Amino acid sequence: MTATSQIQIKIEKMAIGGAGIARHDGLVIFVPQAAPEDELLVEFTAKKKNFAEARIIKILKPGPSRRDPPCKVAYICGGCNWQHLSEQEQRLQKESLVFETIKKFNPSLEFTHLPIKESPRVFRYRNRIQPKFKNGQLGFFARNSHDIVEIDDCLITEEVLTKKFPEIKKWASHQKSGEVLRLEAYISDQEEVHFSLITDVDDGVGFSQVNRFQNEDLIQTVLDWSNIESGQNHYAQVFDLYAGSGNFTIPLLNQFKASSVMAVEMNAKLVERGRAQNKEKRLSYFTSDVESYLKRAHLTENDLVVLDPPRAGTSEYIMRTLASAKPKKIIYISCHPVSLARDLKWFFDWNQKMGHNYKLSRLQTFEMFPQTDHVETIAELKVD
Ligand SMILES: C[S@@+](CC[C@H](N)C(=O)[O-])C[C@H]1O[C@@H](n2cnc3c(N)ncnc32)[C@H](O)[C@@H]1O
Secondary structure, three states: OOHHHEEEEEOOEEOOOOOEEEEEOOEEEEEOOOOOOOEEEEEEEEEOOOEEEEEEEEEEEOOOOEOOOOOOOOOOEOOOOOOOEOHHHHHHHHHHHHHHHHHHHOOOOOOEEEEEEOOOOOOOOEOEEOOEEEOOEEEEEEOOOOOEEEOOOOOOEOHHHHOOHHHHHHHHHOOOOOOOEEEEEEEOOOOOEEEEEOOOOOOOOOOOOOEHHHHHHHHHHHHHHHOOOOOOOOOOEEEEEOOOOOOOHHHHHHHOOOOEEEEEEOOHHHHHHHHHHOOOOOEEEEEOOHHHHHHHOOOOOOOEEEEOOOOOOOOHHHHHHHHHHOOOEEEEEEOOHHHHHHHHHHHHHHHHHHOOOEEEEEEEEEOOOOOOOOOEEEEEEEEO
16 A cells, blocks of 8 residues: 555544444545544555545544453454443444434334443353364454454453363364364353354354343343233234244243244254243244245234344345234344344335334334444334
């Protein structure tokens, strides 16, 4: 790069994906490891028609929320990309990113935007991690690379798990392979640490909420928002789509004692675990892709639908099916604002076409993943 590709900029805010954003000569510039209001000397690393990427050469004046990351490998490890921001700034940025993204896809949508829920722990909250191992090194992949950043601790992971790192390292060094080993380590419900290899034939334990401290509030919020407000004393059916091993299914089953509960999940291991938790006849667990399941399901206007898809979100077919079936209430738990915003657009476009009168009645952001740009959101859709 030549000196002419260096410019001075001021960061406005953070973007989805975790970089800071600045504007310069009609270009939107994304700068990893920047903080709001940072004044920076940066160098372009990629230039497209309307946007560019740049890296920090020098911090000329740090923004007020910039701090030294508590973890010594924070700037190189691919795990935490927001440790250099105060926790308050992380929350502010997530709240406004969610709001702006929903509005960008759905400009005329009005809704109550509740204040972000803080995580009870901002460090030492993760109970499941997927470290890597090669040539005696245990760690995580470096940012944008498959090099291993060696670690002897991970500040966002619960200590009972990180204390096992020497044991995990010793165990991994006895596995025969010149390749990078992908490992999974987690704290079980019995508070024991388990670890194993992830391979092409065994893809690990499957999804679980990694922040069990904040998960309690997430479940309670789903239960509170599910409550029937008037005119009816129960839902005919409760659907938990993308149910995992029953994180919301079992609490919903206990709350709505007169309803049939249908859990839909495509990972057979998670379905097995979910089924083992409760044998009541009211509960039916389906090992199925949600879209295929909805093609044969019978949703009614007296039902509750809870859905918690992966980061990619759902599909236009699923959102249209839900808008057509007109269940009494829909609670959408999302781990990616863009897929949530897109799915809401599909839903409300179809809602309008059908002449139904759903509202996005409330929306709340949850801090589930402090020190990273990842964010959880709950949205409630109900018929006015
Ligand atoms: C974000 S997790 C939520 C799991 C659960 N609600 C919880 O809180 O633990 C999404 C789940 O959807 C499952 N999944 C992903 N794509 C799916 C699909 N097309 N159909 C059914 N399940 C799917 C994944 O296996 C994962 O368990």
